Amino acid sequence: MSKELEEALPHHNSMDITRPGDPSEKSFGEKMKKHFTQEVSTDHADILMLFCCLITGFLDSTLYNAFKTFVSMQTGNTIFVALGASDQNNRPFGWARSLISIGCFCIGSFVFSRSHRFCGPLQRSTLVASYLIQSCCILLSASLVQGFVIEGNVPADLGKHWDQVGPIALLSFQAAGQIVSSRFLGVGEVPTIVITSLLCDLLSDPLLLASVTQNPKRNRRAIGFTLTLVGAIVGGWVSKVTKSVSPMLWVAGGCKMVLTIVWGLWKEKV
Template sequence: MTMPQETDPLLGPGPGPGSESSRPRLSKHLRTEIDPAHGDLILLLCYIITGLLDSSAVFIWGSFVSMQTGNTVYFGLGLVGTDDDRWIKSGVSIAGFCLGSMCFAAFHRAFPARRRWVLCASFLVQTLCVSLAALIVTMFRPSRDAPLSWMVLVPLALVAFQSSGQAVASRVLNFNGLTSVVLTSIYCDLFSHPDFLSTKVVGHAEEVRRLGAVLCLLLGVVLGGLWAHSSVGLMGALWTAAMLKSFIVGAWLWWKGKNEDE
């Protein structure tokens, strides 16, 4: 057994040679600009989230939380007279989405838009918004026939607010056609393509993305419909969306940086 010497450190051996550089490495990793290649996969996942949230929200709340075209129609009809309060919910959703667009766009303008920590922070805020909405719905469980109150309007506004973050991210990643909140233009571009009815369409990455967007949104709608018709209802759809959003945050943390070696 080796006896301690006077020159031995009082608190034992110091930190290893690699620990001092761990913080700079982490800081450098978070400040790295991500490679936008294959970022369309994240945006296609966002289409699933959109379908999941919109289908369950329309079934329970009677308004969309992502696709604002339908909400604009509901809001306009309400201005000329209607017997229900759907137009109020639609107006709140539109306002939440517009406010979110301003906030997320300002955030990405204030900092380098494609830095890892910026994208992680953006989707983390989206995750928190959906989680807070899910928590409110879980605690108060508003039904389809529930009267108009903050228990409906607050989670509705939160989910609409975060939905705009996905659309802003599509601009940041330079996939402007994959906003995840609209399909009309995608249907037009997809079916008007000269090679749509030929095998050549497989070689067009943009056409494959458009078809993927349609299928992903449809998948999300089916999942949202299943949740809405179950005993869990909107609560299950919101928590599922929050889980998928948190997965995206983790994906950005491990995403390949620009100019990094494979």
């Protein structure tokens, strides 16, 4: 009887020890979906925003050196438009390029801010998509210049080549993504593209002379200004030596792509 019962019962090594709903049974697609729908932690997110300050320096110095138009600093572009309106702009149609930059930056601010709110401002997929779009805008601009579709000499011939508004539009649009993400990440003291307000906040800080550990916002502002300056110096020197905007566009695009990957791997919000 015992022998018959032993034969009827399944052996231990033939039993399926996995249970329905076991996490180990989840498909790769389900794991990726869960990963990208998570909210990311904002701890140390300021490091990534400070890296964006360096990229801003790369782009603005390079593009201004070639096209005499900013793609991030819209205060300067506003003055250029005003000078053009009073017929005092010594750059051929420089006011038009500046106006296009302002317009595309405004469109980018609208699109990125609404997208963040709609999809979830801290959701991993939102940040990855935002920085992927920014990367593609920069890399597309670099490709157009590298492929001689658009003239990108330094200095460029501003009077004839209206196709230069292509990179200006793309780069101004993507610049808005940086400042929008800094707001949603709670790192407003590092706007990444605005130096005037950053310096004002830095020097009006009542704890300006406090120790390094007592005033992290002061530290971020100071580092943000320094990195923007360093990036602009590097961008200026590279464009001067290479006589082209494409090298720094490739570098800036590569940096943005690195940030895209980092957001994909960033730790989850607890």
